[in-house]
Amino acid sequence: MTWFVNYRLDSSVSVVDRGLAYGDGVFETIRATPNTLFQLNDHMSRLSSGLTKLGMPFSFEDQKTLTHFLNVHILPLVNEDSVVKIIVTRGEGGRGYLPPENCTHTIIIGILPAPNYQIHQEKGVSLSISPVPVSSNRFLAGIKHLNRLENIMAKRFLASPDFEAIMLNGNNELVECIQSNLFWIKEGILYTPSLQLAGVRGTFRKNIIENQVNYSIQVGRFPLSTLMSADEVFITNSLMAIVPVTSVAGKSFPIGLHTRKLQILMQAKDEHGVH
Structure with missing residues (x-):
């Protein structure tokens, strides 16, 4: 398994990240084969819609940056049937359940082996x-x-x-x-x-x-x-x-x-x- 956190090769997040503390975020699991991320537009749309509904909008530039990273940096690493998992949280901050007015998203991307459902x-x-x-x-x-x-x-x-x-x-x-x-x-x-x-x-x-x-x-x-x-x-x-x-x-x-x-x-x- 290969993990990126905020577009850097990493597998650690802050212990005070709201995704860990409260489940304050969303995720997507994308089927991937070499050269293809299946239904990527639909996954990105649902991710953005979910974040907006939770009050932590993912801007057009945020979406563009994530999509570019997936296509340019993640897809070349896929050499077999895989799952690309994306987790986006509200990041750190706030007091208790009350979130910060402005969030800095934590963006986690992983490449995992795909289950075989044949x-x-x-x-x-x-x-x-x-x-x-x-x-x-x-x-x-x-x-x-x-x-x-x-x-x-x-x-x-x-x-x-x-x-x-x-x-x-x-x-x-x-x-x-x-x-x-x-x-x-x-x-x-x-x-x-x-x-x-x-x-x-x-x-x-x-x-x-x-x-x-x-x-x-x-x-x-x-x-x-x-x-x-x-x-x-x-x-x-x-x-x-x-x-x-x-x-x-x-x-x-x-x-x-x-x-x-x-x-x-x-x-x-x-x-x-x-x-």
């Missing part, structure tokens, strides 16, 4: 239902912020052989999985939960919703029973792409034609440079 993409995975609920908070919804304790707790409850767990909100409505977004297909219509009050707006989820025209898409608030009556189920994130779901809480689902078509469609976009 077998999962081919054969599918099983899901359980997490006992850990997702908190609904419109001020934090959609942001990939550093406060991931709910996901950590959910991961602790995840038992083999389940690959992921579905997380519900306090009203027992579907939100997402621990580390992925959730989709299902019923009678040719594509469904995914609304993330207006909770969850992370995945970049791959965004691309599926915006960049295909073969399906009518319904985004809304759905109970678990809606999913359990689906014809096909799959999960997504920027690293795993589309992974079929073959079981949810013991109920079997087929790896259907629509899921396979979407896998082929999104793979073709990658191969033709739609990143």
Whole structure:
């Protein structure tokens, strides 16, 4: 693993950095291969949007500097399938929870080995239902912020052989999985939960919703029973792409034609440079 802190080769941050003290920041995990940072614009947009929502705006010049560093200094170091992780915090300062009026961001960039999801993409995975609920908070919804304790707790409850767990909100409505977004297909219509009050707006989820025209898409608030009556189920994130779901809480689902078509469609976009 190779790490940079504020654009210098380093692996240390201040003990009073607000990212460490309070989780005061955001992060992105970008799929990378030699010569390509996938969905970079979408990742940068979500990072900037999250920082703005948290009251520590990332200026156009900040974005330009980070993008330039990723393309000129990070990408040449990628010689195999990798993950480029970006963490941006508010930096140091403030008194207790009260942040400083003007922040100096701490920018952390790492290059890590990529997990291999090929077998999962081919054969599918099983899901359980997490006992850990997702908190609904419109001020934090959609942001990939550093406060991931709910996901950590959910991961602790995840038992083999389940690959992921579905997380519900306090009203027992579907939100997402621990580390992925959730989709299902019923009678040719594509469904995914609304993330207006909770969850992370995945970049791959965004691309599926915006960049295909073969399906009518319904985004809304759905109970678990809606999913359990689906014809096909799959999960997504920027690293795993589309992974079929073959079981949810013991109920079997087929790896259907629509899921396979979407896998082929999104793979073709990658191969033709739609990143």
